[in-house]
Amino acid sequence: MNHEQYELLMSAALDGESTAEERRELELHLAVCPECADLWKRLCAQSAALRAMDCQLPDGLKERIMSQLPARKPRRSPWKRWAAACACLVIAVGAVFAGSRIWQAGSAAPGSSADSPAGGSSPQAYPSENGWEGVADGTLKLGPQFDQCPAYAFSSAASFCYRVDTALPDSVCILDSTESLDTFLSQLQLSSSSDPDSGEDTWASQLSQLYDADYFSSGRLAAIVIKEAAGTPQLLDLTAAEVQVSLSRFPEDERADWLILATVDGSFSAQDDPTLTLIEADNS
Amino acid sequence: MFPIEEKELIQRARQGDHAAFEALVGRWQKPVYHQALRLLNDPEDAADVTQEVFLKLWRALPGFRGESSLSTWLYRLTDNTAIDLLRREKKRHGDLSLDDENLAVCVPADPSCSPQEQTERREVQSAVADALAQLSQEHRRVLILRELNGLSYEEIGQILVLNPGTVKSRIARARLALAKLLEGTFSPASASKSTKGGDGHES
Numbered sequence: 001m002n003h004e005q006y007e008l009l010m011s012a013a014l015d016g017e018s019t020a021e022e023r024r025e026l027e028l029h030l031a032v033c034p035e036c037a038d039l040w041k042r043l044c045a046q047s048a049a050l051r052a053m054d055c056q057l058p059d060g061l062k063e064r065i066m067s068q069l070p071a072r073k074p075r076r077s078p079w080k081r082w083a084a085a086c087a088c089l090v091i092a093v094g095a096v097f098a099g100s101r102i103w104q105a106g107s108a109a110p111g112s113s114a115d116s117p118a119g120g121s122s123p124q125a126y127p128s129e130n131g132w133e134g135v136a137d138g139t140l141k142l143g144p145q146f147d148q149c150p151a152y153a154f155s156s157a158a159s160f161c162y163r164v165d166t167a168l169p170d171s172v173c174i175l176d177s178t179e180s181l182d183t184f185l186s187q188l189q190l191s192s193s194s195d196p197d198s199g200e201d202t203w204a205s206q207l208s209q210l211y212d213a214d215y216f217s218s219g220r221l222a223a224i225v226i227k228e229a230a231g232t233p234q235l236l237d238l239t240a241a242e243v244q245v246s247l248s249r250f251p252e253d254e255r256a257d258w259l260i261l262a263t264v265d266g267s268f269s270a271q272d273d274p275t276l277t278l279i280e281a282d283n284s
Numbered sequence: 285m286f287p288i289e290e291k292e293l294i295q296r297a298r299q300g301d302h303a304a305f306e307a308l309v310g311r312w313q314k315p316v317y318h319q320a321l322r323l324l325n326d327p328e329d330a331a332d333v334t335q336e337v338f339l340k341l342w343r344a345l346p347g348f349r350g351e352s353s354l355s356t357w358l359y360r361l362t363d364n365t366a367i368d369l370l371r372r373e374k375k376r377h378g379d380l381s382l383d384d385e386n387l388a389v390c391v392p393a394d395p396s397c398s399p400q401e402q403t404e405r406r407e408v409q410s411a412v413a414d415a416l417a418q419l420s421q422e423h424r425r426v427l428i429l430r431e432l433n434g435l436s437y438e439e440i441g442q443i444l445v446l447n448p449g450t451v452k453s454r455i456a457r458a459r460l461a462l463a464k465l466l467e468g469t470f471s472p473a474s475a476s477k478s479t480k481g482g483d484g485h486e487s
Contacts, residue, residue, distance in 0.1 A: 010456075015455070057314050065339075070343075
C-alpha cells in the first residue's frame with residue numbers, strides 16, 4: 001500500500017467504514033510511519049472539531065417559517081385515487097396515444113425557441129401550493145428531486161412536471177386545444193373541475209385555467225409521460241446536466257413517473273424512435 | 285425526540301395540523317440551518333434556505349411515505365435548495381466575510397476547561413470553520429453531510445447521486461484538502477509536547 005491508500009483507509013476508519021483487517025493494517029503502518037501517524041492525529045482532531053461545530057440560530061426563524069405556510073390545509077394527494085392503476089386504462093390510453101401524433105423533441109431544447117415568452121417567469125407565476133415548484137427561465141429545467149413527494153412541478157416558460165402514480169406507457173403527444181388537453185387529462189383520470197369535497201381547484205382544473213383558449217390560440221403543449229428508468233433514480237435530479245430518456249425502451253406495464261407539459265414550437269418533428277432530451281437551464 | 289413521537293407528528297402535520305408541524309420545525313430547524321450555513325457561508329441566505337426547506341416540507345408531507353427517515357429527507361432538501369441558490373447567485377466558495385459575527389463558531393461554555401483552554405478551543409473551531417468555508421463546493425457538501433449531519437456513505441450517495449465508493453474517496457480527499465488548509469492548527473508542534481526539552485509550557 002502506498003501513502004495515498006493509507007490516507008483513504010484513515011478516512012474510512014474515521015467513519016467506521018473499514019474492515020477489521022484494514023484497521024489492523026492501518027495500525028501496523030502508523031506504528032512505523034511518523035508522517036502517517038501525524039496525519040492520522042490531525043485527521044482525528046479535525047473530525048472531532050467538525051462534529052463539535054455549532055452555530056447561532058437567528059432569532060425568530062421559527063416564526064418566520066410558520067408565518068409563510070399556506071393558511072389552508074395541504075392538498076391531499078389526488079394521485080392516491082389512481083394508485084391502483086387498472087389494466088383497462090393502459091389499453092385505453094395506449095389506444096389514444098397510438099392515434100396521436102408522436103413527436104420528437106429535436107435538438108432544440110423545448111421552450112428555448114425564440115417564440116417562447118421572453119424572460120423566464122418567476123416562480124410566483126405558477127401555482128405555489130400543492131407541491132408545485134416554479135423554476136423558470138425559458139428552457140426546460142428540472143426541479144429538485146423529491147422522491148417522497150407525489151407532486152411537484154418545474155416550469156420553463158409554460159411547462160410543468162408533475163409526478164403521477166398511474167400506469168401509462170411512455171409517450172409524447174401534442175396538445176393544441178383545450179379539448180385535447182381535457183381529453184388527455186381525463187385519460188389520467190384527472191377531472192378538470194373543482195374537487196367536489198373541498199371546492200378547491202384540482203391540479204387539473206388549475207392546468208385547464210392556465211392553458212385556456214387564449215393560450216392555445218398561440219401555443220401548443222407537448223404532453224410527455226415518462227418513467228423513471230430502472231437503475232437511474234437520478235433521472236430528474238437537478239444536478240444532472242442532461243437527461244436523456246429513450247421512450248421506446250420502457251415496457252408498457254411499468255408505471256409512469258412523470259408527466260411533463262412543455263410548450264413546444266414547430267421545431268418538433270416526428271421520428272420513429274422518439275427520444276426526449278431535457279436540458280438543465282443555463283444559468284450563466 | 286423519540287421516533288414514534290415524530291411519526292405521530294408527521295401524521296398530524298400531513299393533515300394540516302400547524303401545531304404538529306411547528307413541533308417538527310422546532311426540532312429540525314437548527315440542523316437544517318446549520319447545514320445551510322456551512323454550505324453557503326451567509327446567515328441571511330441560510331435563513332432563506334431554511335425557510336424554503338420547511339415550506340417544501342409542508343407541501344410535500346402529504347406524499348411522504350415514511351420510507352426514508354425525515355432527517356435524510358430534510359438534509360437532501362437542504363443540500364438541493366442551497367446548491368440551487370448557489371447556482372442561481374453564482375456565489376464563489378470562499379466568498380466569506382470573516383468579520384461577520386454570526387459566522388463565529390459557538391463553543392459552549394465548559395466549566396471543566398480553563399479560560400485559556402476555552403480560548404484555544406474557540407480558535408481551533410474558528411480555524412476549522414474558516415477552512416471548511418474555503419473548500420470546494422463538492423468537498424464542502426460531502427464533508428457537511430458526513431460530519432455535521434452524520435449520514436452514512438450510502439445515504440450521502442443517495443443525496444449526491446454517487447455510489448458509496450465515490451462518496452468514500454471524495455470524503456477522504458475533502459478531509460485531506462481540509463487538513464492542508466489547517467496545517468499548523470493541529471500540528472503537534474503547537475501542542476505542549478515538545479522534544480526540544482523543557483517542560484510543556486502553555487504558549
